[in-house]
Each structure stands twice: as C-alpha cells, then as structure tokens.
Amino acid sequence: MAQKQPHDGEILESMYSMLALVFILVACVELCDAATVVDVYRLIQYDISGVPFGSRLASLNHHAGSLHFSPGADLSRTVVMIPVRELNISFVKDYISQKQPLGGLLFLLPEMFRLENEGGGGSSSDVQEKQLIKNVLLELERLLIHAKMPYPVYFAFENDEIDSVLNDVKKNDVTGQPATATTGGYKLVVSTSEAKKVASPTITNIQGWLQGLKAEGDVNQLPTIAIVASYDTFGAAPALSVGSDSNGSGVVALLEIARLFSRLYSNPKTRGSYNLLFGLTSGGPYNYNGTHKWLRSFDQRLRESIDYAICLNSIGSWNDELWIHVSKPPENAYIKHIFEGISSVAEELGFKVGLKHKKINISNSRVAWEHEQFSRLRVTAATLSELSVAPELLESTGGLLDSRHFVDETAIVRSVKLVAESLARHIYGYQGKSINIFADDSSLAVNPSYIRSWLDLLSQTPRVAPFLSKNDPFIMALKKELADHTDEVNVQHEVLDGMFTFYDSVRGRLNIYQVASVTFDLLLLLALGSYLIVLFSFLVITTRGLDDLISLFRRPPSRKVKTA
Amino acid sequence: MTIFHFFNCAILTFGPHAVYYSATPLSEYDTLGTSIKAALVYLGTALVKLVCLATFLKVSETDYFDPYQELLKALIGFIDVAGLYFALTQLTHRNISQNHKFQAVGLGWAFADSVLHRLAPLWVGARGLEFTWDYILQGLEANANLVLSISLAALGSLMWLRKNKPKTLIPIIYACAGIVATMPSTTSYLRRGLGWQLPKVVGFELFTSLVMAFISWQLFAACQRPSS
Numbered sequence: 001m002a003q004k005q006p007h008d009g010e011i012l013e014s015m016y017s018m019l020a021l022v023f024i025l026v027a028c029v030e031l032c033d034a035a036t037v038v039d040v041y042r043l044i045q046y047d048i049s050g051v052p053f054g055s056r057l058a059s060l061n062h063h064a065g066s067l068h069f070s071p072g073a074d075l076s077r078t079v080v081m082i083p084v085r086e087l088n089i090s091f092v093k094d095y096i097s098q099k100q101p102l103g104g105l106l107f108l109l110p111e112m113f114r115l116e117n118e119g120g121g122g123s124s125s126d127v128q129e130k131q132l133i134k135n136v137l138l139e140l141e142r143l144l145i146h147a148k149m150p151y152p153v154y155f156a157f158e159n160d161e162i163d164s165v166l167n168d169v170k171k172n173d174v175t176g177q178p179a180t181a182t183t184g185g186y187k188l189v190v191s192t193s194e195a196k197k198v199a200s201p202t203i204t205n206i207q208g209w210l211q212g213l214k215a216e217g218d219v220n221q222l223p224t225i226a227i228v229a230s231y232d233t234f235g236a237a238p239a240l241s242v243g244s245d246s247n248g249s250g251v252v253a254l255l256e257i258a259r260l261f262s263r264l265y266s267n268p269k270t271r272g273s274y275n276l277l278f279g280l281t282s283g284g285p286y287n288y289n290g291t292h293k294w295l296r297s298f299d300q301r302l303r304e305s306i307d308y309a310i311c312l313n314s315i316g317s318w319n320d321e322l323w324i325h326v327s328k329p330p331e332n333a334y335i336k337h338i339f340e341g342i343s344s345v346a347e348e349l350g351f352k353v354g355l356k357h358k359k360i361n362i363s364n365s366r367v368a369w370e371h372e373q374f375s376r377l378r379v380t381a382a383t384l385s386e387l388s389v390a391p392e393l394l395e396s397t398g399g400l401l402d403s404r405h406f407v408d409e410t411a412i413v414r415s416v417k418l419v420a421e422s423l424a425r426h427i428y429g430y431q432g433k434s435i436n437i438f439a440d441d442s443s444l445a446v447n448p449s450y451i452r453s454w455l456d457l458l459s460q461t462p463r464v465a466p467f468l469s470k471n472d473p474f475i476m477a478l479k480k481e482l483a484d485h486t487d488e489v490n491v492q493h494e495v496l497d498g499m500f501t502f503y504d505s506v507r508g509r510l511n512i513y514q515v516a517s518v519t520f521d522l523l524l525l526l527a528l529g530s531y532l533i534v535l536f537s538f539l540v541i542t543t544r545g546l547d548d549l550i551s552l553f554r555r556p557p558s559r560k561v562k563t564a
Numbered sequence: 565m566t567i568f569h570f571f572n573c574a575i576l577t578f579g580p581h582a583v584y585y586s587a588t589p590l591s592e593y594d595t596l597g598t599s600i601k602a603a604l605v606y607l608g609t610a611l612v613k614l615v616c617l618a619t620f621l622k623v624s625e626t627d628y629f630d631p632y633q634e635l636l637k638a639l640i641g642f643i644d645v646a647g648l649y650f651a652l653t654q655l656t657h658r659n660i661s662q663n664h665k666f667q668a669v670g671l672g673w674a675f676a677d678s679v680l681h682r683l684a685p686l687w688v689g690a691r692g693l694e695f696t697w698d699y700i701l702q703g704l705e706a707n708a709n710l711v712l713s714i715s716l717a718a719l720g721s722l723m724w725l726r727k728n729k730p731k732t733l734i735p736i737i738y739a740c741a742g743i744v745a746t747m748p749s750t751t752s753y754l755r756r757g758l759g760w761q762l763p764k765v766v767g768f769e770l771f772t773s774l775v776m777a778f779i780s781w782q783l784f785a786a787c788q789r790p791s792s
Contacts, residue, residue, distance in 0.1 A: 187693055516695035521568045524700070528575050532583050539587035 036161040036512040040106070041237040042505060043144055043153035044464075045195055049499035053146065055153035058505045060190040062103035064512075066166060067091065068173040076101035079188045081166055083108040083158065087136050089143070096147045105153045106188065106510075107140070108166070113240070113403055114157050130405060137401040141236040145394055154190065155237045155400075156510060165512055189511045195503035201466035201496045203232070203282035203290040206479050208258065208486030210265045210276035221301065225423065226277040226309035226381075229254040230284030230291065230370055231463060231478065235399025238464040238506040243398015244407040247284060248458035249316025249415070252451050254278060255481055256416045257423070260444060262485040264424070272427035274307070278486060280478055282465045285397035286500055287367040290465075293494040295377055308338055309381035310423075311370035314396060315415040316407040316455075318386035320351045322415070325383040325390070327360045327375040334380045341422045341431055342384075348434060349417060358390055366393060384419065386411075404459035409452050416446050454481075466502040569699075570690040576703030577682050580710055581675045588667060595660060595668035602651045602672030609647030610680060616640045634757075638749035645745050648673065648720050662725055670717030674710040682706055701766045708766070711773040715780040716744045722780075722787055729787045737783055744776050 043055035065078035067088060082092070084107055095102060110133060144153065156162060165186055172185055212222045229250035235241030242248065258278050264270045283290030295303065315322065324342060326335050339355050346353040360372050367373055368390035374381030387396060417438060424430070424437045438444050461474045468475060470493050483489040540549040585591055585599070620636055651669045660668070682702055690699045719741040722729060729737075751769060754760045760768075 189693070511693075513693035514695050515693055516569065518568070521572055524572045525568075525575075528572060528579070532575070532579050535580060536583045536587045539584060543588045 036165065038156050038159070038162060038510050038512070039507065040154040040156045040190060040510040041239040041507050042195075043149070043155070043236055044234075044238050044506070045503040047499075047501040050501075052148050054144070054148070056148065056150050057104075057152040058190070058192045058195045058508070060104050060152045060154070060188060060510075062188060063515075064106075064165065064169045064186040064188050065103075066170045066173050068170050074101075075103065077103045079104040079106055081106045081108060081162075081169060081188075083166065084133060084136060084140070085110060087140065089136065089139055092140065093143060096143065096149060102149075102151050104151045104188070105149070107153070107155045108158045108162060109155055109240075109400070111158050112405060113400070134401050134406065141399045141401070142395070144236045145399075152190065154508070154510065155240060162512075185515065185517075187513045187515045189513065190508045191511075192505050192508050195505040198466045198502040198504055201500075201502055202470055202493050203293070203465045203496045204468070204470060204475050205282055205290050205294040205492040205494070206280040206475070206482055207294070207490050207492070208278040208482040209488040210258070210261055210278070210486050211488075212265075212274045212276070213268060213271040215273065221305045222273060222275050223307040224275040224277050224302070224305045225307050225427070226279060226374075227254055227257055227312070227419070227423075228279040228281060228291065228309055228370060229312040230281045230288060232282045232284055232290075232465040232468065233398030233402075233463045234285035234394055235397065235402070235464070237400060238467055239462050240400060241398050241402075241462050241464050242404075242459050243402050243463065244404045244455065244459040245316040245402050246314040246396050246398040247312070248398070248455060249314060249407060249412050250312035251280060251458060251478075252454045253312050253315060253412055253416045253419065254280065255454055255485070256412075256446060256451055257420050258482060258485040259450065260416075260420050260438060260446070261423075263444060272424075274427045275305075276486075277306070278482060280482065281370070282468075283494075283496055284370065285394055286465075286496060286498055287365060287393070288370050288373045289496055289498055290494065291370055291373040292367075294492060295373060295379075297492060303377060303379060306374075306379050308334060309371065309374050309379060310338075310419060311374075311381060311383040312415070312419070313370060313383050313385040314387055315384060316386075316409075316412050318411050321386075322346070322351070322353045322418070323356050323385055323388050324353055325356045325358060325369050325371065325385060326381075327358060327369075327372055328380070330355055330357055335382070338380075338382055341426055342418065344432065345418055345422045345425070349414060349421075351414070353418075354388070356388065368392075384415070398463075404456065407455065407459070409448060409455060412451050412455065413446050413448055416451070420446070464506075465496060466500075467504070467506055566691050566693060569695070570686065573686055573690045573699040573703050576700065577678055577686065577706040578675070580707050581671060581678070584667075584671055584710065584714075590664055590667055590671070593660065593664055595664055598655065598660060598665060598668035599672030599675070601655050602669040603676035605647050605651040605655070606673050606676035607680070609643055610676075612647075613640055613643050616643065634749060634753065637752070638746055641748055642745060645716075645720070645741075648717060649724060652717065652720050653724055662721055665725075666717040666721035667714060670714035671710070673717065674706075674713035677709060677713065678706045698762065701762050704766050705769060708769040708773040711777045712744055712747055712769075715773070715776045716741065718780045718784050719744065722784060726787055733783060733786060740776065740779055740783065744780075747772065 042058060045052075045054040045056060045058075047053065060079060062077050062079045065075065065080050067080065067082060067086075069075065069078070069080075080102060082105065087107075092105075094100075112130075169186060214222055230247050231251045233241040233243035233246070235243070258276075261276055265272070265276070279291075279294060281288070281290040281294055283293075324339055326332075326339075328335050330336065330339070335355075339353075343353045358368070360367075360375055362376065367376075369383045369385075371381035371383040391397075420438050421436070425433070425435070428437075430437075438446060440446075457477075463474065475491075479489055479491055537549055540552070585596075590599075617637070617640055620640065621633060648669070651673070652666065655669075685702070686699055689696075719737055722737050723741060747769070751765055754768060755762075755765050
C-alpha cells in the first residue's frame with residue numbers, strides 16, 4: 001500500500017496536468033473568437049468615509065451605442081461610446097446628475113495619450129487641439145471623480161478598429177435603429193469579477209541620507225536639510241494616472257539634485273557641513289498621509305535637527321514664474337532667509353519666484369501642501385510649485401491629462417538648477433555671492449538626458465498608491481536609484497489610513513463582438529426550412545414522381561376516414 | 565441566440581443529407597448500412613491521406629500558392645478516388661441495386677466529410693457571440709460537396725460497375741470523373757492562387773456542382789437506356 005500511494009498520486013498529477021491543458025485549450029477557444037480586443041481602463045471606484053464614488057460596477061455586457069441616439073431612447077442596456085474629442089460634457093453631466101440608467105460608458109481617449117506613446121511636439125494646430133482636449137479632460141475628470149455611477153465606466157484609446165466600430169454604430173444610430181437584440185450591431189463585453197476592496201492599502205516612503213562632514217571635535221549634531229517629493233498619483237483611471245507633472249517632475253528633480261550633491265559629497269574637500277535628507281513620499285493625494293507617517297517615525301532630536309525642508313511639487317510646465325508656498329508668515333527670519341536665497345538665484349537664471357503664505361488650520365484635516373505636514377510638527381518648510389493656489393482634495397494629483405505631452409523638461413532643468421544652486425550657496429556659505437556652482441559646461445552640470453529618461457519612465461508608470469504593491473518594480477527602481485546617490489537608504493511601509501477605501505480591477509480586456517440579431521436568425525431559419533422542403537419535394541418528384549409526393553400528404557387523413 | 569445560430573448552421577450543413585436520405589428511395593430500401601460503411605471507408609481514406617500529406621508536403625508558412633506542392637496535394641487527393649473505388653466495388657451489402665448503391669455510398673461519403681471537416685469548427689465558432697457569414701457559407705459548401713460526392717459516386721459506378729455502356733460515352737465519363745475528383749484542388753487554386761473571397765468560391769462550387777450533377781445524371785440516364 002505504501003508503495004502504491006505515490007503511484008496513485010503520480011497518476012492523479014498527470015491527470016491534473018491533462019485537465020489543465022484541456023482547460024487552457026478551451027479558454028483559448030473562448031478568448032480568440034472576438035473580432036476586436038482592446039485594453040480598457042476602469043474609472044476609479046472608491047469610498048470616502050463610506051460614501052461611494054466612481055464607477056460601482058466592473059463587468060460589462062451590452063450593445064454599443066453612440067451619442068447620436070434618438071431622443072428619449074432607453075439607454076439602460078446600451079454602452080455609450082464617447083470619443084473625448086467630440087465630447088459633449090453637458091450630456092454626461094445631465095446623465096450623472098439625473099441618475100439616468102445607462103448600460104455603461106466607454107470614453108475613447110486620443111491615441112496620443114497612450115502610455116507607450118512618447119515624443120511630444122507637433123504643428124500649431126496640434127497644440128490648439130491639445131489645449132482643447134486638455135480643458136475637456138480636466139472638466140470630465142473632475143466630474144467623474146466626484147460622481148457616483150451605478151454602471152461600469154471605462155476608458156480606452158482610439159485605434160483604427162475601435163474607430164470603424166464607432167462609425168458603424170453611429171451610422172446605425174443616425175438611421176434611428178437603436179442597438180438592441182433585434183437589429184444586431186456590436187456587443188461590448190468585459191468579463192471580470194466584481195471589484196473587491198483593496199485590503200489595507202500600503203504606502204511606501206523611501207528616504208536617503210547624504211552625511212555631511214563634521215568638524216573635528218564637534219559634538220553637536222549636524223544640521224539637516226530635507227528635500228522631499230511625493231511620488232504617487234490619483235486620477236480618474238488608476239491604470240492611466242502617470243502624473244508626469246504632478247508629481248513626476250518633482251521626483252525627477254529630487255533624483256537629479258541627489259545625483260549632483262552625491263558628486264559634491266563624495267569628495268571630502270567639497271563635503272558640506274550639512275546632512276542632506278532626500279525623501280520620496282507616498283500618499284500625496286490623500287492629505288500627504290505618507291509624509292505625515294514618515295515624519296512621525298523620526299525621533300525628536302532628528303526632527304529638531306532639520307534646518308528646513310524643501311518640498312517639490314509640480315514643477316514641470318511653467319514659463320517664467322514659480323511659487324514658494326509657506327505656512328509661516330513671510331516676516332519670519334527663516335522663511336525670509338530661504339526665500340531670499342532662492343529668489344536671488346532665480347533672478348540670475350532669469351525668472352521670478354513669488355512667495356505665497358497660507359496659514360494652516362489644525363482643526364481642518366485637509367492638507368493642501370506637503371510642507372504643511374512639516375509645519376504642523378514645527379519644522380520650517382516650503383513647497384516649490386508652479387501652482388499659485390492650493391489645490392483641492394484629489395485635484396492636481398496626476399490624473400488623466402497629466403501626460404508627458406504637457407511637461408517641459410527644460411522647466412525641470414531650470415527648477416533643478418534653482419534648488420541645487422540655492423542649496424549649495426546655503427551649505428557652503430556663498431549666500432548673496434554670484435557664484436555658479438552647477439555651471440552648464442562643468443562636471444557638475446545638470447544632466448538633461450538623465451532628467452529626460454527618468455521623466456519618460458515616470459510617464460509610463462501608473463502610480464496610484466493602493467495599487468502599488470510593497471515590492472513593485474517601480475518602487476524598487478526608485479530605491480536603487482536613490483541608493484546609488486546617497487549613503488543610506490531606508491524604505492518604510494505604512495498602512496494608508498484615513499477615510500479612503502479603494503476597489504481593485506483597474507484594467508480589463510474589452511471584447512467587441514459583431515452580433516447578428518435574433519430576427520436575422522429567425523429569417524435564416526425560415527429560409528433554411530423552405531430550402532429543405534423544396535429540396536425534399538424536388539427529390540421526391542424526380543425519384544418517385546409527383547403522385548408519391550401528393551400521397552405523402554394525403555395518407556394521414558385517409559387513414560382517419562378509415563378508422564372513422 | 566448564439567445557440568440558435570449554431571442550430572441554423574447545423575441544419576444547413578447536415579440537413580440536406582438527411583433530406584436526401586428520406587426523400588429518395590434510399591430510405592425505403594434501408595440502405596443505411598451501406599452509407600455507414602462508406603463513411604467508415606471515408607474515415608480510413610482520410611487517415612491515409614493525412615499520413616501522406618504529412619509525409620510528402622512541406623508546411624507552408626505563407627498563403628502563397630505553390631504549384632508543385634499543389635500538384636502533389638492533387639495527387640494525394642486521388643486517394644479519395646481509390647477509397648471510393650473500394651467502397652463501390654468491394655463493399656457488398658445485401659443485394660442492393662446499383663442504382664441505390666452509388667447514392668448510398670455518395671451520401672455516406674459526403675456526410676462523413678461534413679462531420680469530419682465542419683462539425684468541430686461549427687461547434688467552436690458558431691456558438692460564439694461574434695457573427696460572421698463564414699459558417700453559413702461553410703454550410704452551403706457542404707451542400708455543394710454532397711452533390712459533388714454523389715456525382716463522383718455515380719460516375720464511379722458507371723466506370724467500375726457497369727459493363728455494357730456505350731463506347732462513345734466512356735471518354736466523357738472519365739473526363740467528368742477527372743474534373744469532379746480535382747475539384748478540391750481547383751477551389752484551393754481559386755482561393756489562394758487567384759485570391760478569391762470565400763463567397764465567390766462557394767458560389768463557384770455550388771454552380772459547378774450543379775452542372776456536374778446534371779451532366780452525370782444525363783450520362784447515367786444515357787447508360788441506363790440500352791439496358792432497359
């Protein structure tokens with residue numbers, strides 16, 4: 001028996017593999033029969049303290065329709081396909097505000113938003129079109145994020161196949177035939193299970209230290225300057241929220257600053273007497289929850305040793321003006337010091353830096369800027385940003401339209417120069433002197449190709465924190481990059497707390513089937529039936545004669561007569 | 565709805581065989597056994613054909629029409645004729661008349677062909693949500709194939725079973741048999757060599773099958789006359 005059992009197991013195992021093979025084959029057969037398969041990205045589904053927002057359904061199986069439907073048509077079993085180019089925002093607004101039933105919504109984004117699609121530029125008409133789409137998308141995203149829709153909402157990219165489907169659907173709708181089971185048309189199917197809650201979403205902070213040079217016999221702790229940028233995003237479609245500007249630009253700038261200072265600090269002669277702390281924080285869209293946790297994890301002495309912190313936020317698409325946001329009044333000596341240091345460098349570089357003061361309200365849970373988390377713990381901090389006013393909750397967090405096309409790398413290069421130069425002057429005590437440490441053609445010049453390559457990577461990586469696992473390749477890449485430039489790197493995993501609940505299934509595959517109507521099949525059945533009857537009669541007549549055929553039909557009644 | 569479509573296509577593909585069997589005297593003389601035997605012979609022939617194809621043919625990655633390969637394929641296609649010869653001459657099933665024998669054999673032959681080549685794609689494809697005309701066309705093709713098979717069987721029975729046929733008709737019979745036997749190669753040439761679309765090819769098949777059926781019917785009738 002003891003010998004037999006493993007044998008049985010083997011047979012079972014081989015059976016299982018056979019079964020698996022059969023299932024795979026069947027699955028292939030089921031998958032391959034669609035006319036068109038496209039990647040689709042679902043609208044985010046989340047709750048804020050139990051109040052539901054976003055798209056509440058994931059699976060989709062309805063006929064396709066377009067915006068050209070006849071007025072008063074019942075759309076509860078129709079997926080309306082809307083190209084963003086010709087989006088009529090009032091329609092969407094009406095439907096959402098009146099809570100009208102819809103089978104689903106499918107928004108078609110222009111091809112240029114595709115993540116793999118890089119390289120901006122183009123003619124002037126392109127620029128105009130971009131601006132138009134930007135405005136529409138901005139409004140659409142704001143609308144969708146703050147609405148609750150009891151049907152699936154998906155985003156897809158335009159391509160030839162979808163365009164031809166859309167044209168067919170439009171043609172049908174214009175002739176006044178609504179897409180239903182009786183007229184055929186197209187069926188859109190996304191087969192997924194219902195979205196599940198993301199259990200205890202984690203946020204990951206990464207910090208790197210560059211140790212300063214202590215003078216001999218100095219027992220005091222060295223002062224620290226922190227450079228911080230939050231790296232995660234939030235947007236209508238989590239799988240498309242790459243946030244090139246907010247806050248990819250800040251992350252890129254931080255990495256480049258770390259690289260520049262690591263070169264300075266690697267030589268004992270040029271090592272400054274300040275510790276530099278680089279922090280890549282998560283949870284930015286959620287009141288900078290990650291920054292909060294990160295600062296809490298520091299011990300009191302360390303926190304007190306921070307001279308000041310500079311937070312980088314959205315610095316990738318400005319022309320000639322940047323803003324420094326602070327929570328302490330501008331008359332404060334430290335703030336004055338920081339501002340003067342930065343604005344004098346900005347003047348040399350040929351642009352303006354403005355100062356904005358916004359008091360923090362401890363009783364309000366909303367944290368609009370990252371530096372406010374520092375200020376709440378009485379650490380001097382400022383945020384450098386192109387935004388002149390504080391964004392609302394879940395706005396300017398790197399959503400749909402925040403793509404590579406709208407980010408200018410030269411803006412980032414200038415920001416890096418600004419921050420690095422002012423930091424260096426502060427560290428080495430050259431304040432007020434016009435000395436160029438990071439001159440363009442020196443060995444310490446800002447490297448545009450480094451910035452470009454990181455910006456490209458960030459612009460292809462969706463980074464919504466609840467959907468980034470602890471060991472996501474992107475987080476590992478950030479950690480490795482920071483480790484290359486700093487002495488000591490720590491990764492901190494925290495649970496995102498607060499009022500947010502997220503649901504998974506952020507992307508799916510949309511199958512588009514061209515279906516025939518039931519009416520067509522009925523007509524076909526009728527035609528086939530008559531064909532077979534004609535064939536039967538023809539064969540009977542040719543082989544047995546007409547009389548035989550007639551007698552075939554006559555016999556039953558004659559029998560009845562007999563029995564009667 | 566999709567099951568409905570599958571049902572329709574299945575009727576179109578297999579219905580005519582059943583109708584042919586029940587409408588003609590085949591059903592009265594209970595020739596089902598002959599048909600089944602013919603179908604079994606078809607299975608054996610298909611197996612031999614497959615082995616030959618696998619042995620002698622290169623796997624073509626492209627849809628390019630290669631004359632040499634196609635010629636080889638046509639030659640292998642003549643294995644069908646050998647199988648039909650076997651079915652017509654070697655199979656003896658009771659005392660079935662020659663007249664019914666070729667019909668029964670042709671019917672079994674065509675039915676086995678339909679089941680083997682069309683049932684599985686139909687089951688997999690026509691049940692899907694996606695609608696295409698392919699399965700309806702395929703059903704029409706099955707009809708053409710039924711007519712061609714019966715014509716070929718009729719010509720075969722004329723060639724091999726009937727002894728006293730008019731001398732003048734013999735070359736015509738052989739020519740017609742040749743045309744019918746090379747039909748698969750012809751359609752393959754039309755589809756790949758000339759790039760015809762499926763509807764056009766199916767239309768051609770239907771047309772030629774009807775023409776060949778008419779010719780073979782006339783030939784059969786002409787051969788029957790002196791004896792009767």
